Amino acid sequence: MDIRQQIEELGDQLTPTERKLTSVLLADYPFAGLEPIQDLSKRAHISAPSISRFVNKLGCAGFQEFQQRLVQELKHGSKSPIDLKTDSAIDHKAPLVSYLSRIDKLNAGLIDCVTPAQFTRICDLLCDPRRRIFMIGGRMSDSIADFFVKHLRQIRKDVFHIPSSREFWPEYLLRMRPKDVVLMIDFRRYQPNLALLSERVQARKGQTIFITDKWISPAAKGASELVSIPIESGTLWDSYLPAFALVEALLVPLAERDWEATKNRIAEWDNLRDVPQNAEAE
Template sequence: MTVRETIRRETAKLTASERKIANAVLADYPFSGIQTIQELAERTGVSAPSITRFVSKIGFAGYQEFQRQLIGELREGRRSPLDLKATEKLSDGDFLADYARRASVLLADMAAAVPQEQFDRILKLLSDPARNIFLLGGRISDTIAGLLSRHLRQIRPRIHHLSPNPEQWPDQLLNIRRQDVLVLFDFRRYQPDLARLAEVVANKRHPTIVLITDRWMSPIARHSDHVVTVPIENDTAWDTAICAVVFVEALIVKVSQADWPATKTRIEAWDELRLSPPISKNGERDDS
């Protein structure tokens, strides 16, 4: 369990001053917790002994152990396939069946961990036809952003998949308004250019930023309004994207249903403009 998860689990037991510390740690997680105890005390207006009692209440022997856990999480966020290979656990039997079993466990964990209210809030944002939706992911995760953007384009207008080339960002970012939404995907090992993009957009354009990441959390979380963490580790050298894909597919289904008459009209118009020949009543292509 991460420090973030531990704090949220223990929130009900905290005093008012301890909740103030917890909120400060979570607001700039994990970086605020890596400050010295004096710096955190000054930032929160709470005494150093109160911070010591806070970390003890959530299960740590002291502030140093609390910080070691946070630093360990930062290291986890940088682990590569070469690092993960050392702890890989492979089945000696039918690997495909075993891999599918692992995936089903992760999906159940994701469904239990992501609150329905959070899903509904993001769904409401993506379903609002007055909002432009901008999307981008990292070197690998941009394929998931592409999956979402391609489906959303068929469902509703104002969908924009940003270029992976930072030199093209200024022209595209000028179109972002305060009421718009930027959806970013970033998993370990996190991409510094995406974090910089999120910082610039948050400070200059002020849209709602939605981040899909893992439990160690991309630095983009510092600038995000909604952070969804999904499981990615499956005891192999390669992190899995299956939970992120299922989360995205669930969004696609519900966005299409939010205003089905409009979705139906758009898909019909879309199909009329496709270059492939239409299908005749007997099921064959009509090339006339």
């Protein structure tokens, strides 16, 4: 079990002082825990000895061991398919059934990663017509952002897909207004330049929704909403199906909150997209 899960499981067992500390740790996980204990003490407004007692509750002999565990978690975030390959990943007599059973477990785990309250907050942000919506993903996960953008554009206006090349970022950053939303998707092995984009979005007072794995992309630092979802399929490839499931689950309420407006937009969209038969003949 990683540190984040341990903290969340402690729940009601925490003292008021410890809750202040865990709020700081989880708001900027795992990076807040890698700061010197004196800096963390100032940020959380609690004493260093109180922090030491808390990490003892997590089974750590001291703050140094606590930080070593966080570093190990970060290392897991850089594993390649070669590192993940095992000798008996699936049942080769029934590979499809074997793999799908693994995916079922991942999707079931998604329920524990996104609370109903957080799901509603994310919907509120993406539904707000006063906010422009921007999306981008990593080297592989950008396909999920692209999927989300193409659907959301049919539901509402002002939805943009930020290109992966930094050369084009200024155009989108210049369009961005305070409180506009940037949804980023990044899984291990993380996309380094997304951290730079995230910093620039926050400097322009944009709000970020970040979908990542349990090891947390470095670019997620300071995110307004952080969703860490299960991706470990037990094979050499991490699975992005839970991320697609989350996106599809979001699209349903986003479309249905104002169904009349959505229906009219889709109808007009289809009308403009359709090509008259005589034009096709030409």
